[in-house]
Amino acid sequence: MYWYLPLAWTLSFWDGLLTPPGFTVQPLGSDELDDAAELHSAAFAGGWSGDEFASLLAQGGTFGFAVRRDGQAKPIGIVLARLTVDEAEILTIVVDRSARGKGIGRLLMDNVLQYLHAERAASLFLEVEETNAPALALYRRLRFEEVGRRPAYYAGRDGTRTSALILKRTLGAG
Numbered sequence: 001m002y003w004y005l006p007l008a009w010t011l012s013f014w015d016g017l018l019t020p021p022g023f024t025v026q027p028l029g030s031d032e033l034d035d036a037a038e039l040h041s042a043a044f045a046g047g048w049s050g051d052e053f054a055s056l057l058a059q060g061g062t063f064g065f066a067v068r069r070d071g072q073a074k075p076i077g078i079v080l081a082r083l084t085v086d087e088a089e090i091l092t093i094v095v096d097r098s099a100r101g102k103g104i105g106r107l108l109m110d111n112v113l114q115y116l117h118a119e120r121a122a123s124l125f126l127e128v129e130e131t132n133a134p135a136l137a138l139y140r141r142l143r144f145e146e147v148g149r150r151p152a153y154y155a156g157r158d159g160t161r162t163s164a165l166i167l168k169r170t171l172g173a174g
């Protein structure tokens, strides 16, 4: 008897279940790209600038989400992704160091998956350094599977090289 519930009601129901108390998730807005850049630069060498975020977000098919603590202006986590025809990719995801391990990364990824489900996308790809244990834990939990590897793709400050793993999550089948 529940099959006829309106989509908006159903999505807001799941939003309520997905979002940990005390946090709000919203589409990444053009006025928070400098904050996104700040988060990105704190996590990655060669972090992207606000202008780089803006030019990515201006490209067709690019979308993102930001999480903030209730009552606070600055986001504590952002994700940026791009959908081309029915294939999507995560361009970046980052959670402020102080907020990691509280389910924010999962919340951002769940919102991407929910968006892609509504868009009827077929698959979601991403690239991750093989030594990035927290990110790999998040993606494996979300049923991503390894479909490729770029050997010695990343260069560490000490000259060591690590591989990039290409992960895929098939969508549509649940």
Ligand SMILES: CC(C)(COP(=O)(O)OP(=O)(O)OC[C@H]1O[C@@H](n2cnc3c(N)ncnc32)[C@H](O)[C@@H]1OP(=O)(O)O)[C@@H](O)C(=O)NCCC(=O)NCCS
Residues within 6 Å of the ligand: 043, 093, 094, 095, 096, 099, 100, 101, 102, 103, 104, 105, 106, 107, 127, 128, 129, 132, 133, 134, 135, 137, 138, 141
């Ligand atoms: C990767 C990242 C986004 C994860 O965000 P997060 O908010 O800390 O992740 P969550 O709290 O949602 O955790 C999701 C899952 O990963 C696991 N996890 C998180 N941090 C972990 C760690 N340090 N070690 C092992 N598992 C970890 C959690 O236990 C959880 O699994 P569970 O659902 O089975 O409990 C965050 O660590 C980050 O911003 N890292 C720097 C940027 C980065 O590396 N981005 C990814 C590039 S591919």
